[in-house]
Amino acid sequence: MDSLFLQYLLNWLVLGSIYTLVAIGFSLLFGLLNVIHFSHGDVSMIAPFVALGSLQFLLGITSSTVGIGPILLVLALAILVTGVIGIAADRLVISRFRQAPAMMALVATVALGTVVRELIRGFYPQGSNPKAFPSIVEGFVTLNSLRLPALPVLIIATTVLVIVLMAALMQKTPIGMRIRAVAEDAATARLMGITPSRIFAFTFFLASAVGALGALFFASYAGVVRFDFGVQLGLIGFSAAVIGGLGSMTGAVLGSLAIAGIETLVQANMADGASYRLVFCFLLVIFMLCVRPSGLLGKPVFEKV
């Protein structure tokens, strides 16, 4: 019973971690721009494909197994490339809707997500087929008397580290202060000598890079990646951010844990759990929003008359 419980606990925390990494991006961008970057999931899903492609390239050169150093390099490259694509997505599409009604940006980013998916499907070698994705680490780690599989531990530990680093970045560094200043009031921030466009670019890079990490973990944990995985990951990440309260990082974490929790519970306790998983996730979303319309940690919005 103990090992089964541990299994579920690990599963819950891993899913929660992956969703958190995606949800943080939604929260960060919404806090700054008041825009829902609906293609965030699809942009993040570019990372596993970059990683797979460059890994195959490396294998082609060395024609032997790849060591841990090159693997880290490949992962870093994938995260970097995805971050830059995040900036490009903003420059090419999203930035055009800064003054437009929120609905426009929403629909445009949904279309942008389709563009990203279709580009992968159409131009990545055999892009429409599912591809096996290797586990980043193999084996087990031993903590006291506990013997835990290494990958979940790595995912959870990395996510905790990322959250701590992000919080430190936002609260303790000059760039974090600038981001918060622009989020508060872009016009005044400009008067204070801050260039909002640079802050936007940096934030898009950060959000996409963290999302890329989430997508890499997701692919590695599932062992497989497909061009359209980004839709569901994006939808769940977005839901997690909204449940927690858009714009709040702690909220993103709580929302992710809530969604991952209900997913794990349903899968553990229902006969048909796997197929009804999404139904319960999104019923939770509806229920939460009806009970707390601005999310768990979202500030209630007061209207100015």
Next chain:
Amino acid sequence: MSTTLTQTANRTGLPASLVVTVTEIAAAALLLAFLAAESTVMVVALLALMGAIFAGLQLWPQLEEVIVRAFHDARALATALALIIILIYPFFLGNNTYALHLLIVALIYSTLALALNFQLGSVNIPNFATGATYGIGAYTSALLAINFGWSFWATLPAAAITATVFGFLLGIPSMRTRDSYLALVTIAFGIVIQQLLNNLSWTGGANGLVGIPAPSLFGHSFMSPIEIAGRKLPPQANFYYLSAALLGLAILSAKRLHESRVGLAWNAIRADELAAKCQGINVVWYKILAFGVDAFLAAFAGTIYAFYISYISPDNFTFLVSVTIMTMVIVGGMDNTLGVILGAFLLTMLPEKLRVFSDYRLLFVSVVVILFLILRPKGLFPQRQRHYGEK
């Protein structure tokens, strides 16, 4: 405003009836050419022609005013001529059943887009669940027909009532949430419905429902061809007339609602919810009403679709369907009936006509949508000012 309009119309010296006749026949001919076009060159040339016409309307706004004015003045003629064109249209398509099929799908999607327009266009409620209410309508009627032997005509109101109940249910959270949060509630609702259709056993699961019987009217089965004056129309023509009638109903209700107090209240809520509330408008009721009206029309469209294709599966009612319908409204022009229908026709036919690009057409259409949103954010035909008083 009205005097200047009359003057412009007079200055051209053209009688309203002539303007109406030429416009309607030209539009019908253009659509016919587009439907019949098979080669890429032809499709691209026709798209260029449409673009040119549109640019012309853009450069000379008086032209648009003249046409609008003419339709206003010769309303009876315009309606009669439109009815005649719609009635005889299938004869010009001959045995091109593919073109007829495209036309039917475009008509059904136009109805759906008009239904969504009650929310998105009139009240500015981002509803991403039109695909779900459409699906509820289709499944209700199909299940009643297959399991209980109900006729098409009996399932029609049953489906509409069921979907409206769901629409009201979905409307309840709109009392509490708004904007992005409301958008997410509708997305979640759409996914829950789609996943349930996909997993429950009595909805046929992922396999869907097969063998929905064809409707019949006064002993004439919709499976059999129509024969008029020695000319035979393919069986699809039955559904063409049916979906055209539904679109007519949708246009009529859109017009009546737009001109009524309800439409005015909706527009007031769109302009400023708080101000509308202060004016004594029951904001919650009108928002929920918008959900109900949308669901009612979408269910009609779903029923016709189910009986036309005779096979439905959860894949027909995904989140992407809702997004497509929403795109039609935005590309066409919010709160403008003609614009919404044009958007629906364009976005239904474009992917089909771009089969030459086969693998890349979804990519192409998405890029076009993004360009549209950037270059023409108010849609092809933006909403027009309301007219009061003079007929």
